[in-house]
Amino acid sequence: MRCALRFIESTCDIAVISDDGDFLFQHSLALPNTYSALLNSIFDVLKAQDPSGRAKFVGVSLSGDYTSQTERLYCPSIPLIDGQNLKADLQAALNREVFIASHAHMLVKSASQLPEFKSNTNIFSLYLDDEICAGQFVNQALVTGVNGLAGNWGHICLPWPVEFELEDRDCACGRSGCLCLFVSRAALSREYLFLSERELTAEAIFAQAEQGDIVAESAVQVFEDRLARGLAMAINLIDPEVILLSGRMSLPKRLLVNLPRKWPGYVRGGAQATKLAVFANSTEAMREHCLRGAASL
Numbered sequence: 524m525r526c527a528l529r530f531i532e533s534t535c536d537i538a539v540i541s542d543d544g545d546f547l548f549q550h551s552l553a554l555p556n557t558y559s560a561l562l563n564s565i566f567d568v569l570k571a572q573d574p575s576g577r578a579k580f581v582g583v584s585l586s587g588d589y590t591s592q593t594e595r596l597y598c599p600s601i602p603l604i605d606g607q608n609l610k611a612d613l614q615a616a617l618n619r620e621v622f623i624a625s626h627a628h629m630l631v632k633s634a635s636q637l638p639e640f641k642s643n644t645n646i647f648s649l650y651l652d653d654e655i656c657a658g659q660f661v662n663q664a665l666v667t668g669v670n671g672l673a674g675n676w677g678h679i680c681l682p683w684p685v686e687f688e689l690e691d692r693d694c695a696c697g698r699s700g701c702l703c704l705f706v707s708r709a710a711l712s713r714e715y716l717f718l719s720e721r722e723l724t725a726e727a728i729f730a731q732a733e734q735g736d737i738v739a740e741s742a743v744q745v746f747e748d749r750l751a752r753g754l755a756m757a758i759n760l761i762d763p764e765v766i767l768l769s770g771r772m773s774l775p776k777r778l779l780v781n782l783p784r785k786w787p788g789y790v791r792g793g794a795q796a797t798k799l800a801v802f803a804n805s806t807e808a809m810r811e812h813c814l815r816g817a818a819s820l
């Protein structure tokens with residue numbers, strides 16, 4: 524039996540999952556106003572569900588990373604936990620061992636247990652949301668890195684930039700030109716705003732492009748080109764068998780056709796053996812797979 528937490532926007536999903544993978548308990552906790560109240564609330568929920576402490580481990584899924592070098596969490600999309608030593612604080616509050624990894628890591632861990640991906644030995648996972656994170660699963664093991672920083676793809680500079688493309692792109696991480704400024708939900712909305720002077724969500728832009736809106740189509744094409752370049756860089760580094768795309772963007776199937784078409788410009792041979800898949804492309808599926816992955820660390 525294991526516990527899993529998933530932080531997303533203003534909620535913390537809490538689950539207790541059996542060794543057979545059955546969800547024994549699920550609850551969505553609205554994030555309280557203070558960090559100490561959050562720790563107390565999670566303690567209260569788990570104490571009620573597992574009073575004897577049978578679940579010794581808690582996996583935490585979030586959009587960011589935790590590095591033991593600083594003992595601080597990087598999760599700018601959730602200020603309540605950003606910069607905190609969430610690992611040590613949760614371990615002290617819950618009296619259980621705590622593992623923290625990104626949503627992308629959790630999704631690829633969960634996917635690796637499914638029949639369609641079970642035989643794959645090198646899977647790259649990309650979680651596209653307001654914040655971007657990546658994960659890698661190699662030879663049946665999650666690659667988190669010696670510093671806990673593996674998968675920090677969103678804060679690598681956009682590769683092969685065209686003239687002026689990197690200008691005025693300051694990132695919250697302190698650098699500039701990071702990929703998350705070009706292929707996040709907010710980035711797609713910004714591109715559309717730039718073209719149309721109208722505000723739309725990423726999901727609405729994809730939907731309008733699907734219906735033939737020329738401006739939305741233009742914004743999506745720019746997004747696709749940048750995402751293809753970012754993935755080509757990953758292929759040049761780790762050459763995965765499978766790339767999983769997920770995140771709260773309702774990613775359209777067109778990406779599966781249009782992204783690989785661009786790879787020959789950046790990858791020798793075009794990476795024809797790399798399979799691209801949209802994974803967990805709904806709110807419910809995303810929650811389930813993040814929690815399953817967190818519970819199986």
Ligand SMILES: [Zn+2]
Binds near residue numbers: 678695698
């Ligand atoms: Zn950055």
